[in-house]
Amino acid sequence: MKHKILVINPGSTSTKVALFNRNDLLAEDTIRHTHDELSQFTRISDQNRFRRQVIEEFLDKHDCSLTELTAVVGRGGLLKPIPGGTYLVNDRMLSDLTHERYNTHASNLGAILAHNLAELAGVQAYIVDPVVVDEMQPIAKLSGLIGIERRSVSHALNQKAVARTCLENEGKKYKESNVIVVHLGGGISIGAHSKGQMIDVVNGLDGEGPYTPERTGSLPLYPFAKKIIEERLNLEEVKKILAGKGGIQSYLNEIDLRKVVERIEIGEEEARLYLDGMCYQIGKSIGEMAVVLKGQIDSIILTGGGAHSEYITTRIKEAVEWMGKVVVRPGEMEMQALSAGVVRVLDGIEEARTYQ
Numbered sequence: 001m002k003h004k005i006l007v008i009n010p011g012s013t014s015t016k017v018a019l020f021n022r023n024d025l026l027a028e029d030t031i032r033h034t035h036d037e038l039s040q041f042t043r044i045s046d047q048n049r050f051r052r053q054v055i056e057e058f059l060d061k062h063d064c065s066l067t068e069l070t071a072v073v074g075r076g077g078l079l080k081p082i083p084g085g086t087y088l089v090n091d092r093m094l095s096d097l098t099h100e101r102y103n104t105h106a107s108n109l110g111a112i113l114a115h116n117l118a119e120l121a122g123v124q125a126y127i128v129d130p131v132v133v134d135e136m137q138p139i140a141k142l143s144g145l146i147g148i149e150r151r152s153v154s155h156a157l158n159q160k161a162v163a164r165t166c167l168e169n170e171g172k173k174y175k176e177s178n179v180i181v182v183h184l185g186g187g188i189s190i191g192a193h194s195k196g197q198m199i200d201v202v203n204g205l206d207g208e209g210p211y212t213p214e215r216t217g218s219l220p221l222y223p224f225a226k227k228i229i230e231e232r233l234n235l236e237e238v239k240k241i242l243a244g245k246g247g248i249q250s251y252l253n254e255i256d257l258r259k260v261v262e263r264i265e266i267g268e269e270e271a272r273l274y275l276d277g278m279c280y281q282i283g284k285s286i287g288e289m290a291v292v293l294k295g296q297i298d299s300i301i302l303t304g305g306g307a308h309s310e311y312i313t314t315r316i317k318e319a320v321e322w323m324g325k326v327v328v329r330p331g332e333m334e335m336q337a338l339s340a341g342v343v344r345v346l347d348g349i350e351e352a353r354t355y356q
Contacts, residue, residue, distance in 0.1 A: 003070040003346055006117065008055060010075060010109040011036070015051050015307040017058045027062040028335065039210045044105070045098050048112055055113065055195045066121035067236050071346065073338045074110030076130020080101045081152060084133040084160060084198065085353045086341040089125040107131070117138065119200045126352065129157040139290070140200040150208075154189035155304070161337030162303045163193055170299070172242030177298040180289045180324075182282065182316070183332075184306025186255065187243070188212045190282075192289040200292045202285045207242045210281030212253040213306075215282060216246030248274055261311045281313055283319030290323045297324035304332060347353040 002021055002140045009016040013035075018028040031054045076087070077097050087093070089111045095101075097108040111127050118125035123207070133156035141150045160183040164174045182190045188210055190202035202209035204217065211217035228238060241330035249255050251274040252263075263271035290297060300320055302313050307330040317326045344350040 004068050004338045005070045005342050006055075006059070006063070006064075006069050006114075007333055007335050008072070008074045008110055008113050009116075009338065010051060010105045010106045010113065013056055015334060017055050018335045018339070019059075020064060020336075022343050023336065023338070023340055025288060026267075027058075029058055029061075031058070036328055042193070043099070043100070044108055045111060047106075049118065051109060052113055052116055055117065066117065066309070069118075069121045069123055070341050071123050071126060071127060072114040072118040072121065073126040073342045074112070074114030075107045075334070075338065076127035076132070076157070077110055078110030078129055079132050079355065081132050081134035081354070082130070082355065083135055084129045086126050086128045086233065086345045086350060087353045087355050089118070089127060089228060089328040090355055093127075093186040117175060125353075126342050126345070128338050129160050131156060133160075135199060136201065141272070151197070151206045152201050152205055153203045154191055154198070155183035155185070155187075155332075156191075156198065156332050156333045157337050158303060159183055159189070159191045159193070160196065161333050161340065162301055162329050165302050165333065166299065166329055171299060178293045178296050179298050180286055180300045182286060182300070182302050182311065184282075184302060184303075184304035186212060186214050186305075187281065188215075188217075188306075190285050190289055194293060200289060202251065202288070204351070209285040211247035212276055213257060214245070214247050214249045215243045216241065216250070216285075227240045248278065257306055257309055257312065261309060275311070276315060279315035280319065282316055285318070286320045286323070291322075295323070299325045299327050301327045301329055303329045307331070330344050 005020045007018040013033050015031045019026040079102055085309035086206055093111055094115060097111055131153055134152040134247060136152045143150050159198055163179050163181050165178050167174050179193045181193060187204040189204050190209060191198045192200040204212060204215055207216060209217050248260060254260055259276050260271050277330060286300060306312055313328050345352045
């Protein structure tokens with residue numbers, strides 16, 4: 001059966017929109033928003049009407065009316081922790097996102113926009129594998145200090161989509177396999193996927209794992225606590241250090257990994273040391289996830305923007321390929337993943353979940 005699906009992925013300064021016929025891309029665009037356009041809105045949710053208009057203009061441009069749609073799917077935002085899967089957008093979800101109950105982010109608009117346009121089209125609205133996907137086993141949530149629990153926050157949408165695709169290329173099924181997926185971006189997340197569940201994750205947002213182009217990753221706690229006290233840093237200042245002023249940025253005043261590689265190629269040993277250090281720490285974290293899977297690994301998958309760099313992927317491979325086959329799948333496939341999640345529901349392969 002044909003299914004025309006509208007896919008919406010709001011970012012902080014852009015709105016990605018695509019039309020799919022099942023898993024075949026019909027049209028796609030990334031609509032950039034200027035600072036002046038967005039500064040008129042106090043809250044993220046206030047941007048709803050503005051962003052909906054640019055999506056409707058996209059549909060007009062590609063001669064697609066709302067009545068032609070089978071479904072609308074949006075990027076999942078900051079909700080309560082939930083298992084992975086495709087979810088129907090309901091009133092509880094819309095309330096949590098509109099009132100920013102679990103924090104604010106542009107992706108919160110994904111479900112809201114999907115709902116508004118689906119309502120006009122007379123079809124269902126969905127989200128798929130939001131960043132808050134939590135399938136961690138209970139033992140993985142222990143931190144070592146009562147009152148503080150490890151959280152599952154990751155690039156779940158891309159991790160699961162890439163895992164499915166790479167395994168299918170090998171004639172394997174995601175729900176029957178064990179894989180480690182490494183998403184290499186401005187933030188890095190590393191997931192241990194076992195039989196269709198992401199049972200543990202290196203959560204870069206909370207300061208775990210390797211340092212990244214702009215995040216510190218794990219830090220020696222006592223020296224960092226001392227720095228906080230001596231410099232009288234508040235929580236916002238600490239967050240900016242952990243995610244924004246850390247990692248490669250703190251060492252080289254640079255977050256573009258392509259430029260770091262260029263500096264290495266002209267002989268800058270300092271740049272080599274710090275980029276090699278990031279790859280070294282990524283390898284260590286992959287080793288942690290290998291232990292979680294008890295060494296039973298079908299493949300280790302490197303994805304995200306950083307996977308375009310042969311310098312980075314080569315060094316990670318050298319460190320970890322003794323653990324299992326390493327597959328490099330650069331970039332991200334979020335738009336395809338959102339459409340595919342809906343297709344699995346429409347085809348009866350999966351049941352749509354309910355957010356409660």
